[in-house]
Amino acid sequence: MSRKRIAVIGAGISGLAAIKCCLWKFQKNPSEKMPMTSPYRTTFPNYMHNSKxxxxxxxYANHFxxxxxxxxKTRVRSVSKRPDFPTSGQWDVVVEAEGQRESLLFHGVLVCSGHHTDPHLPLQSFPGIEKFTGCYFHSREYKSPEDFSGKRIIVVGIGNSGVDIAVELSRVAKQVFLSTRRGSWILHRVWDNGYPMDSSFFTRFNSVLQKILTTASINNYLEKTLNSRFNHAHYGLQPQHRPLSQHPTVSDDLPNHIISGRVQVKPNVQQFTETDAIFEDGTVEANIDVVVFATGYSFSFPFLDGLIEVADNEVSLYKLMFPPNLEKPTLAVIGLVQPLGIVLPIAELQSRWAARVFKGLNKLPSAKKMMADIVQRKRAMERRYVKTVRHTIQVDxxxxMDEIASLAGVKPNLLLLFLSDPKLAMEVFFGPCTPYQFRLQGPGKWDGARRAILTQRERILKPLRTGVTSRDSRSSPGGLSWIRMAALGLALLAAGLTYFRHIKHSKQKS
Structure with missing residues (x-):
């Protein structure tokens, strides 16, 4: 097949992954191995500063x-179907740079503009803000704390941005008040045994447990775990909803800043005056200098001219990627997800699948089936999450990842792994679910994936061991408990049933 021209809109984390996947997916010889960086023993800390x-x-950009x-410095002004789109699937993309516009033809479009594009600033919800004589702005405008020394500051919103800003400002401000409407469950970055939270929490073993156990029992466990670090009710943070019903906030520092008085938790602001804030519990904080609205974002696609409609931050996309009613599946959205985890590997996996769909190597189902899938996903989110504009693109x-990997043909087969490579299978099932797992088989298979998975714990710990004060006591995971054995057995049973259903279906088709 001839090479295709693909427009990637946005060069952030999703855009970079999309460019890389498009370049390698459209190679002439599909059997060529995709070059990958060899796993570093240590390069960066587990939680990187923004400069890192x-x-x-x-x-990443230089290597690939x-x-x-x-x-x-080029703005996309419009993306529109060409007149022959029903047969060609091609697009006209108008771009502008230095005041000059240019129309370009593309075979496909990957929209990677993200969902933190339009600051959500609901000023109508805060009566009196127009009379407030201090400074107020959206958290997107916040850069550093230097200009806020000695100020009395209210931060509205208890998401990750709000908490990070409140903690940082409290180091220089006279007083910081953190205003929250519902409260939030606070996760720590440092989890059991000092491992990063995501590497401990996001494992296939835990994913299986989540399917086996009831939602109530998981919520009970999470509440007990989170309250054991600090009692959320004592700190004025405990919400009425359970942990699985809201996107969590991650912060190791907030409890320390609350207990030291540098951050005071307050309820929602009922009203502003020229200088004061009146809260819903009737308390008043006078002489407020600054209000930071960490009230989140909304997203839109103005350059698509109505091709993807957004209402109240809700959008109808198959697998949160493909518009279901296009005559040709040559446009996809990458990174429009709010994961309980990290978005980078998701964006790459989405891009791999989208590239195969554009190439014709993978097919999408009918529009009717895609719409049914979209409706089912929306209903599942409504049942699980608190109703807010924040919870419209949530994914586990x-x-x-497994959903997209299955469609792209790269999901690891646990049953075959346990039969052929038990050591690797144990790390895939019980260890961190890192992106290497989706390079073990199928398109884009990488020969170094096995070694990368088996040595990933070394790279997690290496940045922490910059000054070893005692003999290295390596602790390996203990023997399998009965819970783990049961989960392992159920996982193998599920994998086996899936495999044999696939074999049976293949025989029926033939």
Whole structure:
């Protein structure tokens, strides 16, 4: 097949992954192995400072030769179907740079503009803000704390941005008040035995347990665990909803800043005056200098001219990627997800699948089936989450990754792994669910994936051991408990049933 021209809109984390996947998926010889970076023993800390993250992005772009494909300082003005779209699936993309517009033809479009694009600033919900004589702004405008020394500050919103800003400002401000309407469950980055939370929490073993156990029992366990670190009710943070009903907030520092008085938790602001804030519990904080609205974002696609409609932050996309009613599946949205986990590997996996769909190697179901899937996903989110604009694109990390990986033909086969490579299978099932797992088989298979998985714990611990004060006492996971054995047996049974159903279905088709 001839090479295709693909427009990637956005060069952030999703855009970089999309460019890389498009370049390698459209190679002439599909049997060529995709070059990958060899796993570093240590390069970066587990939780990177923004400067380190930027350094990683630059390394990624340079290693895969992506920069020459990026047009910087170029705005996409419109994306529209060509007149022959029903047969060609091609697009006209109008871009503008330095005041000059240009129309370009593309065979496919990957929209990677993200969902933190339009600051959500609901000022109508805060009567009197127009009379407030202090400074107020959306958290997107916040850069550093230096200009806020000695100020009395209210941060509205208890999401990750709100908490991070409140903690940082409290180091220089006279007083910081953290205003929250519902409260939130606070997760720590440092989890059991000092491991990063995501590497401990996001495992296939835990994913199986979540399917076996009741939602109530999981919520009970999470509440007990989170309250054992600090009692949320004592700190004025405990919400009425359970942990699984809201996107959690991650912060190791907030409890320390509350207990030291640098951050005071307050309920929702009922009204502002020229200088004061009146809260819903009747308390008043006078002489407020600054209000930071960490009230989240909404997303939109103005350049798509109505091709994807967004209402109250809700959008109808198959697998949160494909518009279901296009005559040709040559447009996809990448990274429009709010995962309980990290978005980077999800964006890459989405891009791998989208590239195969564009190429014609994978097919989408009928529009009717796609719409049914979209409705089912929306209903599941409504049942689970608190009703807010924040909970419209939520996904569970492993479950969603497996969903996309199955469609792309790269989901690891646990049953075959346990039969052929038990050591690897144990780490895949009980260890961190890292992106290497989706390079073990299928399109884009990487020969180094096995070694990368088996050595991933070393790379997690290596950045922490910058000054060893005693003999290295390596602790390996203990023997399998009966819970783990039961989960393992059920996982193998499920994998076996899935495998034999596939064999039976294949025989019926033949």
């Amino acid at each position: 993250l930027m350094e990683y992005f630059r390394m 030769g992506l920069l020459k494909y990026i047009r910087f 990390h492993i479950e969603y």
